Amino acid sequence: MHVDSINNGxxxxxxxxxxxxxxxxxxxxxLQDCTIAIIKNVASRKMGRKDIIKIxxxxxxxxxxxGYVDPGVTVNIIKxxxxxxxxxxxxxxxxxxVIFCKNPRCITSxxxxxxxxxxxxxxxxxxxxxxxCEAKFEEK
Amino acid sequence: MSRSLIDIRDLSTTEIEELIRTAxxxxxDPKKYSEICxxxxxxxxxxxxxxxxxxxxxxxxxxxxxxxxSMSNAASSSAAKGESVxxxxxxxxCYADIIAMRHPKEGAPLVAAxxxxxxxxxxxxxxxxxxxxxxxxxxxxxxxxxxxxxLTVGLCGDLKFGRTxxxxxxxxxxxxxxxxxLISPVELKLPSYVKxxxxxxxxxxxxxxxxxxxxxxxxxxxxxxxxxxxxxxxEEDYLRLKDSYILTPEKLKGAKDDLCIMHPLPRVNExxxxxxxxxxxxxxxxxxxxxxxxxxxxxxxxxxEV
Numbered sequence: 001m002h003v004d005s006i007n008n009g010x011x012x013x014x015x016x017x018x019x020x021x022x023x024x025x026x027x028x029x030x031l032q033d034c035t036i037a038i039i040k041n042v043a044s045r046k047m048g049r050k051d052i053i054k055i056x057x058x059x060x061x062x063x064x065x066x067g068y069v070d071p072g073v074t075v076n077i078i079k080x081x082x083x084x085x086x087x088x089x090x091x092x093x094x095x096x097x098v099i100f101c102k103n104p105r106c107i108t109s110x111x112x113x114x115x116x117x118x119x120x121x122x123x124x125x126x127x128x129x130x131x132x133c134e135a136k137f138e139e140k
Numbered sequence: 141m142s143r144s145l146i147d148i149r150d151l152s153t154t155e156i157e158e159l160i161r162t163a164x165x166x167x168x169d170p171k172k173y174s175e176i177c178x179x180x181x182x183x184x185x186x187x188x189x190x191x192x193x194x195x196x197x198x199x200x201x202x203x204x205x206x207x208x209x210s211m212s213n214a215a216s217s218s219a220a221k222g223e224s225v226x227x228x229x230x231x232x233x234c235y236a237d238i239i240a241m242r243h244p245k246e247g248a249p250l251v252a253a254x255x256x257x258x259x260x261x262x263x264x265x266x267x268x269x270x271x272x273x274x275x276x277x278x279x280x281x282x283x284x285x286x287x288x289x290x291l292t293v294g295l296c297g298d299l300k301f302g303r304t305x306x307x308x309x310x311x312x313x314x315x316x317x318x319x320x321x322l323i324s325p326v327e328l329k330l331p332s333y334v335k336x337x338x339x340x341x342x343x344x345x346x347x348x349x350x351x352x353x354x355x356x357x358x359x360x361x362x363x364x365x366x367x368x369x370x371x372x373x374x375e376e377d378y379l380r381l382k383d384s385y386i387l388t389p390e391k392l393k394g395a396k397d398d399l400c401i402m403h404p405l406p407r408v409n410e411x412x413x414x415x416x417x418x419x420x421x422x423x424x425x426x427x428x429x430x431x432x433x434x435x436x437x438x439x440x441x442x443x444x445e446v
Contacts, residue, residue, distance in 0.1 A: 105266045107245040109223050114251060122337070132247025133268055136333065 020051030177206030276430030290317035
């Protein structure tokens, strides 16, 4: 299968196989008018299988979302058909409006215009705590 | 943004020791400080019922020669009309020089500090933090024991929801040779993240028990807490657990002669009144020390030097 290379835009590479569509939705890419390709299950020497998202426009993507959902992805910035910047995305130290506090005692439960801020308090165990009430974020 | 105190971790151990020294100097020579905040105003914004903390802050400001702006009760405040904490903080910044805020929602004083142009002191945010109580506790331990390190500290009662306990553990964990003895019913045990992320992360020892009398002889400090109705969603659980530990003269039989018995107050029945005259009872001294530490803190955050 062949997908055209892009001239100016972004390639999100090394996405864990199966997470491409999730990232597409979380990044709000459905709102973009440009050409976007989600390529699933690409053979990878390093990962076995991986997903790739190619965005044919110079837009900004939220690297906090990328780092939180799939640390280890690579963001390649393409200009004039060349990779001009390669960013390795790791777990972000701070998340703003990516995840939401579920503690009913937290100030964010009543003042919903506040930014939802979480800090990474334990990198090894991937623990994020609400900046306001320090409640641990639980995925489920 | 002005310097605020939201969490006891906002202060270094050196700063805490400086505050204790200032408090001791105030005790030794109150006249020297009696006009030091002349012309300054403290706004006490209490969105949750509290008598002692609000009075302590107000007494502290008056004893420094400052003035106090206070709302009569939360029900008549603009918050009851739906004003956000951020807007309240910005508005009060136009009237006062420093804010002391108590709020039932966790994190509300942080929101205030992020939006105010003046210092904000967290005077208790739900079950989360109460750093000036911890300052009162540390001052009491320092004055009674002459040190903040090498102590066996028993914490008894509600260790799950007790914010004073969590903050005190945070603060004491930064000193060497502290051993915590955690005494509580199983349902009100200290949350595991406090044990793991605080006590163990500092390489300190702790033990857990449900038997207060068995551990009494080893304690240098006994910190009693109240099981608080307002922290429970379920009234049945509260009624079942509220009388778990009641300290009586009999239970003190095996205790050291220089044990320091503490309680953040108000007590309901956790400490029998028969203990009040025991020289080891320090809980009313804690109240007084709290006022002096709040005086020292107000001066520090207003950057007023003697």
